[in-house]
């Protein structure tokens with residue numbers, strides 16, 4: 001019975017939308033079948049494509065240019081019409097403004113054979129064939145004009161939408177630069193001048209700008225490598241960023257600054273943003289996804305999530321279709337095919353705004369907020385700031401007439417003396433997006449922090465009086481929550497669920513605010529599908545390690561996370577519903593919970609947890625991720641709650657000794673990664689340093705944080721053990737006294 005139900009739900013899911021996380025892509029159709037098909041570009045009227053094809057099975061051994069009529073349903077290879085000569089190698093075709101001619105670059109005049117790529121010595125390199133020149137052919141393949149005849153590479157030609165100019169890449173200056181010319185090849189003008197491979201240009205829809213990708217080697221070493229390769233007819237496409245420039249060569253701007261390869265850019269029909277292919281996110285190199293970014297370099301968002309190659313995106317002239325090349329046939333991962341889809345515009349309100357995140361974090365983590373201690377003036381200031389934002393978005397209060405929910409508790413002032421308590425109070429801020437729905441999703445983040453260490457939760461000794469700004473803990477989660485509230489409240493969609501946006505106080509004193517709110521939640525919203533908690537999401541590491549807690553509280557979470565996770569992220573799943581943050585309060589009310597956390601660090605609970613250390617790339621990506629997860633849960637409409645087991649061996653054991661390290665809680669599988677070392681404790685005395693990977697204490701081996709806890713729990717005060725750490729790839733033995 002269970003199997004039948006799940007099979008049905010999969011079929012229903014595939015029937016409605018093929019890849020739910022690719023929200024901009026609808027009615028995806030595959031246009032080619034087999035071989036290598038790419039660089040497909042629309043005719044001026046949008047009814048045809050011209051593309052580059054290699055298909056040895058069909059006898060096409062060396063890139064040739066073909067035309068495809070888009071009115072043909074389910075086209076096969078025989079529907080492709082050869083335009084190029086069938087000899088030499090060709091690349092980069094584009095329709096002329098009359099729709100009756102195509103230009104393309106070809107090597108056929110330098111010989112009919114397929115030119116062999118120069119030796120790349122195992123590196124991933126692009127050949128720059130000097131024989132390439134740009135030709136114009138009619139749709140029967142007859143060459144009617146040759147537009148370039150200078151020695152060296154001339155290719156990558158495209159037409160301006162107004163039909164007046166051609167932009168192309170040429171080696172004629174000795175470097176790869178972008179040029180423009182008239183349609184007959186006259187009036188050649190150099191547009192770019194910087195050292196590096198400036199190429200792959202496309203015009204904006206108003207024909208006033210060009211967008212292109214460029215490798216701009218900077219260091220002496222990079223410059224030497226670039227020049228050496230170029231002299232052999234090669235370029236390394238490993239470091240390219242997206243640029244824009246006016247067609248007259250003025251106003252050169254770098255749009256991306258992401259690292260790795262950012263290429264094949266194309267202007268969105270509005271000319272305000274740019275779609276491009278990138279592997280910047282990938283740790284291991286080959287994973288190209290389509291992204292979009294505003295022309296001013298802000299608001300990066302991921303468009304494709306399927307397969308490891310998506311590139312050459314182009315919008316149809318009317319902006320309604322997107323064509324691109326992808327390897328998305330799972331059993332043929334090396335085949336590149338051309339796809340066409342209806343382009344679904346993102347509601348502008350649903351784009352995570354860099355500016356908003358930055359404003360929220362810098363406001364909340366400023367000294368003016370005095371560290372936002374529960375019940376303090378700083379907390380009140382922060383509550384006021386959050387309330388005014390919620391009011392702007394038109395949200396309803398959770399109870400009564402105000403967003404503020406006050407609570408009282410006893411705070412312990414001396415952590416070592418349970419009798420030293422004092423009556424204290426705090427304020428949650430809660431806004432509701434009431435869609436009149438049966439189901440509700442709660443998204444929460446605590447906004448309180450340690451103030452001036454009045455409640456003694458700081459990890460810095462003698463820090464009483466110093467402002468603990470708590471930028472990561474948890475202005476980061478608060479900013480993401482404010483941004484999600486804005487996105488859901490101001491978009492044009494009425495969601496299938498209500499949203500409760502809960503900003504907790506009293507978290508640092510023991511999850512006090514969230515416990516208080518959880519008490520009344522079910523009486524107001526009986527069907528809470530999930531509570532999503534974001535606490536410390538501002539320190540995404542280089543390897544993009546994100547911990548997601550609570551995953552075991554519903555069997556439905558696994559597939560949702562898998563489908564929606566940001567490209568390049570390393571997700572560590574912690575299945576338990578009980579953890580050191582506010583989701584615990586809701587898990588204990590039998591509500592499925594998720595907890596997003598980028599891990600602890602040297603500045604954790606110290607005055608140095610400041611705004612300038614926030615990784616905004618990560619914060620933006622996680623905010624978008626949380627929205628995708630929430631959307632999937634809302635769409636599902638029903639979530640099964642399961643109690644999570646505290647696995648034996650993963651129970652937090654009691655310790656009689658401490659090592660004095662700050663572990664990286666993400667699971668790397670090769671030992672305990674140490675983020676920091678506490679002065680004067682066993683690890684520091686033994687010579688352990690930040691960056692070490694602890695793999696054994698004595699003969700107790702350590703694979704992860706749980707193994708570490710296990711090993712540590714076996715020790716007594718006064719024990720001496722040898723610590724084995726991996727330092728810069730080498731095993732190092734150290735003597736530790738506990």
Ligand SMILES: [Zn+2]
Nearest residue numbers: 449473508605
């Ligand atoms: Zn904290």
